[in-house]
Amino acid sequence: MSIELRNVTHVYAEGSAFRSVALEDISLTIEDGEFLALVGHTGCGKSTLVQHLNGLLKPSSGQVLVDGQDLHGEHVNRRLLRMKVGLVFQYPEYQLFEETVAKDIAFGPKNMGLGADEIDRRVRSAMAQMHLDYQKYAERSPFELSGGQMRRVAIAGILAMEPQTLVLDEPTAGLDPHGRDRILGILRELHEKGTTIVMVSHSMDDVARLATRVAVMSHGKLIATGTPREVFSRQDMMENAGLRIPEAARLCQSLRQRGVPLPDGLFTLEELRTHLSALWREAHPC
Amino acid sequence: MLKNITLGQYYPVDSVIHRLDPRVKILLTMAMIVAVFLVRSLVGYALLLAFVYLVSRLAKVPFRLIIKGIKPLRFILILTFLLNLFLSAQGNILFQWRFITITDQGLRQSIHYSLRLVFLVLGTSLMTLTTSPIQLADGMELLLSPLKVIRFPAHELAMMMSIALRFIPTLLEETDKIMKAQMARGADFESGNLLRRAKAMIPLLVPLFVSAFRRASELAMAMEARCYHGGEGRTRLRVLKLTRPDLWASLAVAGLIALIVLEGIVLPKGWLL
Ligand SMILES: Nc1ncnc2c1ncn2[C@@H]1O[C@H](COP(=O)(O)OP(=O)(O)O)[C@@H](O)[C@H]1O
Ligand SMILES: [Mg+2]
Numbered sequence: 116m117s118i119e120l121r122n123v124t125h126v127y128a129e130g131s132a133f134r135s136v137a138l139e140d141i142s143l144t145i146e147d148g149e150f151l152a153l154v155g156h157t158g159c160g161k162s163t164l165v166q167h168l169n170g171l172l173k174p175s176s177g178q179v180l181v182d183g184q185d186l187h188g189e190h191v192n193r194r195l196l197r198m199k200v201g202l203v204f205q206y207p208e209y210q211l212f213e214e215t216v217a218k219d220i221a222f223g224p225k226n227m228g229l230g231a232d233e234i235d236r237r238v239r240s241a242m243a244q245m246h247l248d249y250q251k252y253a254e255r256s257p258f259e260l261s262g263g264q265m266r267r268v269a270i271a272g273i274l275a276m277e278p279q280t281l282v283l284d285e286p287t288a289g290l291d292p293h294g295r296d297r298i299l300g301i302l303r304e305l306h307e308k309g310t311t312i313v314m315v316s317h318s319m320d321d322v323a324r325l326a327t328r329v330a331v332m333s334h335g336k337l338i339a340t341g342t343p344r345e346v347f348s349r350q351d352m353m354e355n356a357g358l359r360i361p362e363a364a365r366l367c368q369s370l371r372q373r374g375v376p377l378p379d380g381l382f383t384l385e386e387l388r389t390h391l392s393a394l395w396r397e398a399h400p401c
Numbered sequence: 402m403l404k405n406i407t408l409g410q411y412y413p414v415d416s417v418i419h420r421l422d423p424r425v426k427i428l429l430t431m432a433m434i435v436a437v438f439l440v441r442s443l444v445g446y447a448l449l450l451a452f453v454y455l456v457s458r459l460a461k462v463p464f465r466l467i468i469k470g471i472k473p474l475r476f477i478l479i480l481t482f483l484l485n486l487f488l489s490a491q492g493n494i495l496f497q498w499r500f501i502t503i504t505d506q507g508l509r510q511s512i513h514y515s516l517r518l519v520f521l522v523l524g525t526s527l528m529t530l531t532t533s534p535i536q537l538a539d540g541m542e543l544l545l546s547p548l549k550v551i552r553f554p555a556h557e558l559a560m561m562m563s564i565a566l567r568f569i570p571t572l573l574e575e576t577d578k579i580m581k582a583q584m585a586r587g588a589d590f591e592s593g594n595l596l597r598r599a600k601a602m603i604p605l606l607v608p609l610f611v612s613a614f615r616r617a618s619e620l621a622m623a624m625e626a627r628c629y630h631g632g633e634g635r636t637r638l639r640v641l642k643l644t645r646p647d648l649w650a651s652l653a654v655a656g657l658i659a660l661i662v663l664e665g666i667v668l669p670k671g672w673l674l
Binding site: 132166169171194197198201202203204207209210211212222223226227258272273276 | 412413414578579581582583584585586587588589603604607608611612
């Protein structure tokens with residue numbers, strides 16, 4: 116399933132004193148099986164963009180095409196399409212409402228009109244995918260869990276709908292390093308199993324490690340797309356967009372300025388470690 | 402979804418009217434409301450309309466925005482008009498058909514009542530469009546503060562009002578967000594019968610209440626951390642002071658009322674309603 120934004124412009128509060136152009140002429144295609152990271156400064160329109168991907172917001176002008184079909188065309192069942200594109204909002208734990216974790220995760224599948232057995236299967240599988248032990252958590256109230264656990268329950272609620280594309284708006288915001296590694300690990304697993312993933316993120320390090328493609332936004336416009344390597348090598352562009360390059364890339368740069376012979380375009384800590392230990396071994400044969 | 406709701410319809414521009422003291426604006430609006438009930442003929446309503454138009458120009462608020470304030474009231478207006486038209490039996494009969502009787506007095510009354518309603522709304526819109534909710538609360542507190550002698554909690558009331566006003570947009574935003582989040586999970590808020598729709602509100606209301614309580618407790622904590630202990634001995638950041646424009650505005654409204662009273666005396670009874 117491909118999602119294509121074609122010249123999408125979105126204006127909030129059109130015709131009032133608070134009019135604000137959040138997206139301006141955005142064209143972007145989300146390919147099957149990719150892990151797209153959406154980056155940009157606060158208020159550049161990332162959240163607005165992701166809400167177009169499942170038709171929650173309607174473009175002021177332009178089109179959103181899902182498998183070539185206009186999402187806001189006349190005879191389109193938007194509710195059905197919405198279930199194929201799972202959207203995890205920022206701080207999704209604030210949407211939990213049921214008495215038990217299992218019931219909350221079942222909310223989406225129930226709305227899809229599935230049978231009880233299928234719902235149960237999906238709840239179990241979604242919990243397993245989110246590393247939530249069914250025995251331990253299924254009957255607990257979601258409101259007595261920790262922040263990281265609540266977030267995993269909320270994401271499980273979307274996964275239980277078995278969407279083909281998973282869109283996450285800042286999924287690690289406000290989590291401790293442990294909870295954040297956990298979520299990122301899970302996303303990597305999901306991607307490896309074939310789910311298309313779109314992730315909004317402020318952490319260039321996470322983007323460098325996970326994404327297959329990066330889209331950079333600034334003031335409502337899409338200013339660059341490409342592989343992490345391509346995008347992070349354009350440091351000026353990143354800085355103009357109010358972004359930094361990954362920590363590892365900056366470390367690599369200053370090491371090179373001091374004469375350490377490192378190649379261009381290293382931007383994950385793992386890569387840097389491999390190269391540095393190779394250099395070390397060369398210099399200290401024993 | 403929720404973008405059509407404009408609570409606290411403040412129109413944020415800078416103008417002479419916006420800068421008037423909120424206390425003065427509240428009192429003058431009240432005076433204008435009284436004036437509406439003194440009008441005896443269409444001439445008086447024309448005067449009021451001219452006044453509203455003039456103020457809107459001075460306030461740099463589009464006149465149509467003020468007129469738009471009447472729209473939510475249109476059914477009440479039509480109802481007021483029709484009830485007065487059909488249900489008053491006094492006066493000379495103008496029109497009669499089966500059980501329907503329209504008298505000249507009934508017609509006069511229904512026109513008066515509906516126009517009064519219209520001008521009540523226009524007058525208050527003028528105030529709320531040009532005064533921010535916080536200023537309104539401030540003005541109310543100061544106007545009510547003499548009542549503190551009889552233990553009326555003016556400060557607490559105003560504080561509650563400003564906090565409530567401050568959180569209305571936040572809660573609306575939150576509602577919009579939770580609604581969308583549940584719609585992303587396939588929730589359907591728009592179809593089905595009344596019972597189904599009421600049930601569909603649970604996934605919206607539970608998170609909303611949870612977050613409202615969380616916010617309330619966080620705010621209370623933050624206020625205590627900054628040593629808030631009620632109104633006693635508390636000074637204000639925005640000190641309200643009467644200025645020259647406040648005097649002019651008062652004179653203008655006084656002039657308007659004088660003209661309206663004059664119109665009631667001078668014009669012969671029954672002339673133009
Ligand atoms: N519901 C809304 N009403 C009006 N303006 C909005 C609304 N949501 C976002 N905006 C504005 O649109 C712009 C983009 O916001 P958003 O998409 O939330 O950015 P990001 O997620 O990149 O931080 C911002 O300037 C913001 O103020
Ligand atoms: Mg955002």
